[in-house]
Structure formats: structure tokens, C-alpha cells
Amino acid sequence: MAEIVILRLGHRKNRDKRVTTHVFLAARALGARGGILSGERDDAVLESVRKVAEKWGGRFSIRYEGSLRKAVRWAKKNGFAVVHLTMYGERIQEKIAAVRKRRKVLVVVGAEKVPAEVYGLADFNIAVTSQPHSEVAALAVFLHEYFGGRELGARFPGARIAISPSERGKSVRKWKE
Amino acid sequence: MAEIVILRLGHRKNRDKRVTTHVFLAARALGARGGILSGERDDAVLESVRKVAEKWGGRFSIRYEGSLRKAVRWAKKNGFAVVHLTMYGERIQEKIAAVRKRRKVLVVVGAEKVPAEVYGLADFNIAVTSQPHSEVAALAVFLHEYFGGRELGARFPGARIAISPSERGKSVRKWKE
Numbered sequence: 001m002a003e004i005v006i007l008r009l010g011h012r013k014n015r016d017k018r019v020t021t022h023v024f025l026a027a028r029a030l031g032a033r034g035g036i037l038s039g040e041r042d043d044a045v046l047e048s049v050r051k052v053a054e055k056w057g058g059r060f061s062i063r064y065e066g067s068l069r070k071a072v073r074w075a076k077k078n079g080f081a082v083v084h085l086t087m088y089g090e091r092i093q094e095k096i097a098a099v100r101k102r103r104k105v106l107v108v109v110g111a112e113k114v115p116a117e118v119y120g121l122a123d124f125n126i127a128v129t130s131q132p133h134s135e136v137a138a139l140a141v142f143l144h145e146y147f148g149g150r151e152l153g154a155r156f157p158g159a160r161i162a163i164s165p166s167e168r169g170k171s172v173r174k175w176k177e
Numbered sequence: 178m179a180e181i182v183i184l185r186l187g188h189r190k191n192r193d194k195r196v197t198t199h200v201f202l203a204a205r206a207l208g209a210r211g212g213i214l215s216g217e218r219d220d221a222v223l224e225s226v227r228k229v230a231e232k233w234g235g236r237f238s239i240r241y242e243g244s245l246r247k248a249v250r251w252a253k254k255n256g257f258a259v260v261h262l263t264m265y266g267e268r269i270q271e272k273i274a275a276v277r278k279r280r281k282v283l284v285v286v287g288a289e290k291v292p293a294e295v296y297g298l299a300d301f302n303i304a305v306t307s308q309p310h311s312e313v314a315a316l317a318v319f320l321h322e323y324f325g326g327r328e329l330g331a332r333f334p335g336a337r338i339a340i341s342p343s344e345r346g347k348s349v350r351k352w353k354e
Contacts, residue, residue: 019195026314029306056308088340088347093329119345129206129329130340132229137203140314141321141329152270152306152318163265163307168296170265 003104004032004146005080006139007071009118010111011039022136023109024049028060030143031151032107035062036071039111057159072121075106081123084108085138089125096145099124107142109135180281181209181323182257183316184248186295187288188216199313200286201226205237207320208328209284212239213248216288234336249298252283258300261285262315266302273322276301284319286312 006027011020020042024035028049037045041064053060065071075082081102099105108118119125128138143151156162164171183204188197197219201212205226214222218241230237242248252259258279276282285295296302305315320328333339341348 015195018192019199022196022199022311022313025308025310029308029310030314030318052309088343088349090342090344091329093326125343125345127340127342129331130342131202131206131233131333133202133206134199134313134317136199136311136313137207137317140311140317141207144318144321149270149322152268154306156308163304165267165304165307166265166302167267168302 002147004143005034005036005075005106006032007036007038007106007108009038009068009108009114011037011042012111013040013042016111017042017045019136020045021048023139024062025052026136026140027143028053028058030140031147031154032060032143034060037062037064038066038068038071041066055160057156068115068118072106078104080104080106082106082108082121083124083126084118084122085128085135085142086114086125087127087130087132089127092126092128092142092145095124095126100146105146107139109139181320182211182213182252182283183209184213184215184283184285186215186245186285186291188214188219189288190217190219193288194219194222196313197222198225200316201239202229203313203317204320205230205235207317208324208331209320210236214239214241215243215245215248218243232337234333245292245295249283255281257281257283259283259285259298260301260303261295261299262305262312262319263287263291263302264304264307264309266304269303269305269319269322272301272303277323282323284316286316
């Protein structure tokens with residue numbers, strides 16, 4: 001079973017709260033197993049992601065690690081390939097097959113300014129288009145390509161709430177705690 | 178040639194500036210042709226998306242339309258299918274083939290709270306997982322599925338700046354205005 005962890009670099013409490021939360025929630029929904037928040041420590045982000053994970057089930061854990069280098073060292077020591085998503089990188093459509101051979105992947109997504117050393121630390125610098133857009137969108141396409149669409153059928157065991165797909169309206173199931 | 182336009186509902190100037198900008202920039206990068214901002218009027222968002230489109234090329238236009246109903250009426254009159262992305266909808270993996278038959282699609286993405294009428298106005302209510310995550314991620318997966326990955330090779334004619342993919346570092350080309 002593949003193990004994908006997302007490292008969010010350079011988080012700034014004031015500016016990035018919502019986008020960083022989107023990064024981690026999208027990661028969880030699309031099959032990643034964990035997240036690491038770097039940059040400014042932000043307990044509100046950690047807390048809100050944990051609450052979603054607890055309520056909606058599945059296995060997604062998140063932690064803070066201020067040092068980018070420490071996070072990457074931990075990943076490499078544990079057999080993770082390091083994939084840095086950047087508009088300057090190589091085309092995902094040409095590299096995804098090579099990345100898929102690795103069962104453990106640390107996906108690094110930056111906020112505004114990414115330190116130059118990240119390009120060297122990464123095993124792959126990968127672009128989801130060479131256009132300026134959104135790290136949330138880039139991560140979503142990366143995970144979708146990596147898992148080949150199977151992530152859309154993922155289960156989330158232990159959920160206290162779940163939605164049943166419906167043509168119109170809302171169908172929500174809840175379980176007692 | 179397919180024509181995809183994104184309608185962003187319920188934008189709030191204070192809260193949504195960055196996420197809404199991500200929605201439109203991801204739309205442009207992943208092959209959409211235009212955007213409609215609804216909710217609060219926000220010229221800063223329109224302006225920043227237009228600046229990117231002008232500098233980085235391609236054809237992406239954006240406008241403001243305060244009335245959700247007017248926007249949907251315009252779309253239906255012009256032959257667009259209306260696809261509402263919502264965690265409550267039907268599974269994208271089961272509905273995308275039907276949506277792909279439509280060459281013009283208005284993709285509706287909400288902010289926090291979506292008016293109930295949207296579920297009825299839409300031709301398709303579609304979920305990119307039934308988990309809570311990010312409208313930016315949902316839109317990215319939708320566009321990637323709709324275009325079948327061909328959007329990753331899209332060209333952006335008339336660009337004043339472009340990036341050449343590279344393994345490490347940054348390769349930027351600029352043209353005189």
C-alpha cells in the first residue's frame with residue numbers, strides 16, 4: 001500500500017491559513033496518509049485538520065516540523081522519495097511513471113517563496129503545467145495521477161459521518177459516538 | 178474545441194480572496210476558457226487574474242456577475258451544461274463520461290455556503306470524493322478528468338513569459354513587449 005505524506009513549506013499564519021488547510025484536506029481526501037506543516041507553527045490549522053480526520057474517518061495524521069531539512073532527512077531515512085511540486089519542474093506526464101515505482105513519497109508544496117535548496121534536496125522536481133496557478137490544484141492532479149483514479153473510491157473507516165452520493169440534495173449519515 | 182467556464186459563487190472579499198484567485202488560476206492553467214466571479218464584487222481578484230492571463234498568454238477571460246441566476250441563464254441560453262461540484266453529488270468517476278459529451282460546460286464552485294437552488298439549477302451535481310476538502314482540488318480533478326490529461330500539454334499563445342521544464346532550478350524565457 002502506497003504511503004504519501006505532504007510537506008507544506010513556509011506556512012505563514014496570517015496569509016496561508018485557508019490555503020494550507022485546503023492542501024491538507026485535499027491530501028487526505030485524495031489518498032495521502034499524513035501531513036507535515038512547516039514554516040510558522042499554527043495550531044489552529046493542525047487542530048482543524050485533525051478534527052476533520054477524526055470525524056470523517058480514515059487514517060490521516062498531521063504534525064508540525066519547523067525545520068525543512070529535518071523533515072526531508074526523516075523522509076529519506078524512512079525510504080520516501082521526495083517530490084517537489086513546482087511550476088519550474090519536469091512535466092508530470094513524463095515523470096509520473098518513475099514516481100509511481102516508489103511506494104513511499106513525500107510531496108513538498110511551497111507557499112509563496114521556496115528556498116533554493118529544495119530543488120536540490122528533491123528526488124523529483126515536478127510541474128503540473130508550467131503555468132502559475134495553485135499548489136492545491138497541483139497536489140490534487142499529482143495525487144490523482146499517482147493513484148490512477150483509485151483514490152476516488154477510497155474508504156474512510158471509523159467515520160462518525162459520511163455522505164451518500166445523490167443526484168440532487170444532500171444525503172448525510174451520522175453515527176453515535 | 179471544448180469550452181469550459183468556471184462560476185465562483187458566494188465570494189467574500191475578506192475571506193476568499195486567495196482561494197478564489199486559486200480557483201481561477203487553476204481553471205486557466207488546466208484548460209478552462211473563462212471565469213465568472215459572483216458574490217461580492219472584488220476588482221482586485223479580477224485584476225490579478227487578468228494580469229496573469231495577459232502576461233502568461235492563452236485565452237482566459239473573467240468577469241463579474243452578481244446574480245447567480247443571471248449567470249446560469251446566460252450559460253443555458255448559450256448551450257452550456259451546468260455542472261455543480263459538491264461533496265453531496267454523484268461520483269465523478271461514474272458521471273464524467275456523460276459530462277464529456279457536452280462540449281460547453283459551466284462549472285459551478287461554491288464558497289462556504291451554497292444556496293439550495295443551485296442543486297436544482299445544475300444539470301449535474303458531481304462529487305470529487307464525498308469528503309470535505311477544497312473546491313480548488315475538486316475543480317483540478319474535474320478538469321483533468323474532463324480533458325483526459327490533454328490539458329497538461331496546452332499551449333498559451335501570446336505569452337510574454339514562459340517556463341521551460343527542467344530537472345533542477347529555473348528556466349524562464351521572456352519576450353519584449
